[in-house]
Amino acid sequence: MTRFFLFLLLCSTTEAAAIQRIWLSFQRAEPTHITVNWETAQPAPSEVRFGINTEASIAPPLMPGKLDVHMSSVFSDELVTLHHLEIPIPEKDVTYDYQVRSGDEESAIHHFKAMPSKELRVAVVGNWGFAQPDLAALIKDNVHVLMTAGDNVGSLHQKGREGTKAFSALIDSQPELFRSTPFMPVLGNHDREIRSRGPKPPPEAVYDVDAAAYREFFALPGNEWNWTLAFPEFDARFIALDLEHIQDMGTTWQTGHPFDAASEQLAWYRQQMQPQRAGHTISIQNERSATMRGQLKGEWGRLFQQGSAVITGFGYFAERAMVDGFPYYNTALKGDGDRYPDPKSAFFASEHSYVLLTFKPKSPMKIEIKSLAGQVLDQQSYPAR
DSSP states (O other), rough: OHHHHHHHHHHHHHHHEEEEEEEEEHHHHHHEEEEEEEEEEEEEEEEEEEESSSOOSSSSSOOOOOOTTEEEEEEEEEEEEEEEEEOOOOSSSSSSEEEEEEETEEEOOEEEEESSSOOOOEEEEOOOGGGGOOOOHHHTOOOOOOEEEEEEEESSOOOOOHHHHHHHHHHHSSSHHHHHHHHOOOOGGGGBBBBBBOOOOOSSOOOTTTHHHHHOOOOOTTTSEEEEEEEETTTTTEEOOOOOOOGGGHHHHHHHSSSSSSSSHHHHHHHSSSSSSEEEEEEEESSSSHTTHHHHHHHHHHTTTTSSEEEOOSSSEEEEEETTTTTEEEEOOSOOOOOOTTEEEEEEEEOEEEEEEEEEEOEEEOOOOOOESSEEEEEEEOOOO
């Protein structure tokens, strides 16, 4: 009988320590390293073995293989359930193999593309939390980085998806995509909704302004609630802002960090945008651009236009608005909701969509709005500043 219970204990411990999901991100302001993330049900150490695949092309799909015994390794003996380990990726235009380990458990061998030297493709999606998307068209675009414009999940209080479990469910929805493509989310209000909003502001806060669960789960640059990511070879830089439901500031419906004249966020963004930098600078946020650009007597709009474009996931539609030659984009994986066209709208469609940005060295930036069926809905080119 004692042996039987010992057998059950060993089996349950092994199962509890199993590696459950894997995703990739960047923690630095430039992609010199990639962060490999995964979860285990019980605290365990972390290890990533990795190296260049000398046989596979960088085009998917890649077949599972065996890691070379001479592969590099990074290790942490801290016992955690959320694992974040950085590995260096100095080589361009290659494929990296990697495998994660926690205790006696190890994953299959997975792959990701190194950063490119000739063409960089970045996709931006919005409102994932309210969509059940077929991402076959986006996957076919074989992007190097996947970003969002907020509302990655529906809430943090749905039964069975409380707190970080909501983000775990997001990773589970596209396991192969997330373990092969770096994922850089931007905050929306739903990504920190800890209780139902209700018809009027309740006594207690509805949203966690600090976004504790989001920042615990994801490993991102800077403060994580705002961040920058630059690709110097392409003169391209992305800036993530924490802007959503700005009309609720100062109430228990307040969602994000302040953006007023004395705010940390405005000072940080002003520092990012001034003086003007050469190249392409894309700001990503979650508020309606037509509303946001008029704030502080137009100060936010003037700062936006120090860059190259703004992308938001505010509404459930696809849009490009033009203000004095400057583009504002809206995108949503669920594109059949309420329509809130920008007064300066130049293209508008009720379509499930994403935005694809393509960069080449010393060349104009191409921005396409694409439907989830793979159709190019709108295409524009913008020279570097």
